[in-house]
Amino acid sequence: MATPEMGSAECDGMYSKLINKDEDTLYEEADQKPGSSDVQISVPSAGAAPGSRPYKLAAGCLGLICVVFLISIAVLCTHYKNLLFGVGEEHSALSHNYSSAQSTVERLSFNVSALTAAIGKLQREKGDVEKDKERLQSRVKELEEQAKPKTCPPEWLPFNTSCYFVSSRSKSWKDSNDYCAEKGGHLAIIHTPEEQTFLWNLLVRGHWNAYWFGISDEKAEGDWFWVDGTKLVGGFWMDGEPNNHIDEDCGYMVKTRNPSIPALKSWYDAPCSMYWPWICEAPNSY
Ligand SMILES: [Ca+2]
Ligand SMILES: [Ca+2]
Structure with missing residues (x-):
């Protein structure tokens, strides 16, 4: 107005x-x-000035963009903070797992060493057991062999693991041994008093019933060896024998009518060329 x-x-x-x-x-x-x-x-x-509204709009948009940008930065910071926290926790868990795994490896290494030592000990014991087994198997085989029924041929008599033959003919010591060899044996080899007594009991008494057996000192005077090459140890010599009286290098045993002469003092030496009956010995599987 x-x-x-x-x-x-x-x-x-x-x-x-x-x-x-x-x-x-x-x-x-x-x-x-x-x-x-x-x-x-x-x-x-x-x-x-006329036309200033676009600037206002631009300023508003710019402000809005800034706000969005700041919010984005805040969100990213939060995200990465959480991410770093997660990584830290994961690193801590992995470190713990690594330490635990190291402890486990050390424990297992100790166990492996202990097991290796135990295996070595068991292998040694196994070797000892196998040796004992072989020894026992050998002994069982030996006993089975001894327990076999005696299978001596006619005119041959069993004692322990051998068969014995007492001849009725006479030959030299060497020919007597050859005869025994033809039958798969040799002149008797006498190691024990029991074996000597067994043979003695096979013989008949007489004036001078003599029998060759498998002993000789032909290679070196005074060194008596059995026909299988083993050296004589001891023996059942008559008193004063062997005396090599007339170059006597072969052994024989005598059973006279005198019952006071024992079986264990019945060996003599005589020239190997003399003719006497003989005693053969062969394995009882003969
Ligand atoms: Ca002699
Ligand atoms: Ca003599």
């Missing part, structure tokens, strides 16, 4: 002053109500 005191020219002058005073200030006339005084609206110069 225009004041009555203010004319149109005066209003124009006031507007001109205002515009001249500040070119960046925009005056807009408010609702023109009759009789009201003019309303003055000032707008900052940057937006005062």
Whole structure:
């Protein structure tokens, strides 16, 4: 509502002053109500110019982008913080697992050493057991052999593991031994008193019933060897024998009519060329 005191020219002058005073200030006339005084609206110069709304929109968008950017950074920081925390926990768990695995390896290494020592001990014991087994098997075979029924041929008599033959003919010591060899044996080899007594009991008494057996010192005087090459140990010599009286290198035993002469003192030496009956010995599987 225009004041009555203010004319149109005066209003124009006031507007001109205002515009001249500040070119960046925009005056807009408010609702023109009759009789009201003019309303003055000032707008900052940057937006005062016509067409300033795109800048406002751009500023708003830029601010929004900044906010989104800041939020994104915050979210990423949180994410990576959680990720690093997870990695740390995983590293700690792996370290613990590594230590545990090392302990397990050390324990297993100790166990392997103990087992290796135990295996070595068992192998040695196994070797000892196998040797005992072989020895026992050999002994069992020997006993089975001894337990076999005696299978001596006719005119041959069994004793322990051998068969014996007492001849009724006479030959030299060498021919007697050859005869025994033809039958798969040799002149008797006498190692024990029992064997000597067994043979003695086979013989008949007589004036001078003599029998060759398998002993000789032909190779070296005084060194008596059996026909299998083993050296004589002991023997059942008559007192004063062997005496090599007339170059006597072969052994024989005598059973006279004198019952006081024992079986264990019945051996003599005589020249090997003499003719006497003989006693053969052969394995009882003969
Ligand atoms: Ca002699
Ligand atoms: Ca003699």
